Amino acid sequence: MDTLSYKTVSANAATVEKNWIVVDAQTAVLGRFASEVAKILRGKHKPSYTPHVDCGDNVIVINADKVRLTGKKWNDKVYVRHTGYPGGQRISTPKLLMQKSAPILVEKAVRGMLPKNRLGRQLYRNLFVYEGPEHPHAAQQPKEHKF
Numbered sequence: 001m002d003t004l005s006y007k008t009v010s011a012n013a014a015t016v017e018k019n020w021i022v023v024d025a026q027t028a029v030l031g032r033f034a035s036e037v038a039k040i041l042r043g044k045h046k047p048s049y050t051p052h053v054d055c056g057d058n059v060i061v062i063n064a065d066k067v068r069l070t071g072k073k074w075n076d077k078v079y080v081r082h083t084g085y086p087g088g089q090r091i092s093t094p095k096l097l098m099q100k101s102a103p104i105l106v107e108k109a110v111r112g113m114l115p116k117n118r119l120g121r122q123l124y125r126n127l128f129v130y131e132g133p134e135h136p137h138a139a140q141q142p143k144e145h146k147f
Contacts, residue, residue: 011050016043018126019057020142022135025106026063028147029070030094034109036147037061041114041123054122060137061129065102069094079108103129 021040025033043049043056069077074095081090097105106129114120128137 009048011048011053011055013053016048016053016055018055020060020137020140021057021145022060022062022142023145023147024063024133025061026066028067030067030105030109033067033147034106035113037106037110037127038113040145041110041126052119054119054126056123056126058126058140058142059128060135060142061103061106061127062133062135063131064106064129065098065131067102067106074098102131 023033023037023040037059039045040059041056043054046055049055075093077094079092079094079097081092082088083090094105097108107127110127111120111124114123128135
């Protein structure tokens with residue numbers, strides 16, 4: 001009877017193996033790139049994936065300033081936020097966000113693809129985005145990942 005019974009093993013904070021991964025955003029299309037990064041942050045690429053545990057890897061995104069958007073999205077896509085005051089609705093486009101800071105664009109795209117709860121906020125802390133090809137995480141010996 002032992003050969004036919006299988007035991008589902010769930011990961012927990014003590015048994016999770018977290019790695020460091022570097023991904024290059026150069027010439028990547030923003031939405032497709034962000035969904036792949038969100039998958040890695042969530043841990044869905046691992047056989048030990050457990051939905052309620054932070055079992056994903058730490059992701060370093062380089063060259064965020066070279067990310068692409070297709071069509072007329074640079075001017076037509078709209079990010080809406082509200083200050084909380086009457087008449088406080090603020091609108092910005094990817095072009096304006098890119099001028100302000102390139103990593104913000106990638107961070108917003110990835111954050112929107114993570115769960116909207118405590119776990120999602122914890123996963124978002126594992127994302128590091130940088131404009132150029134340099135990053136300060138050499139001590140973690142990150143592995144390069146290609147999509």
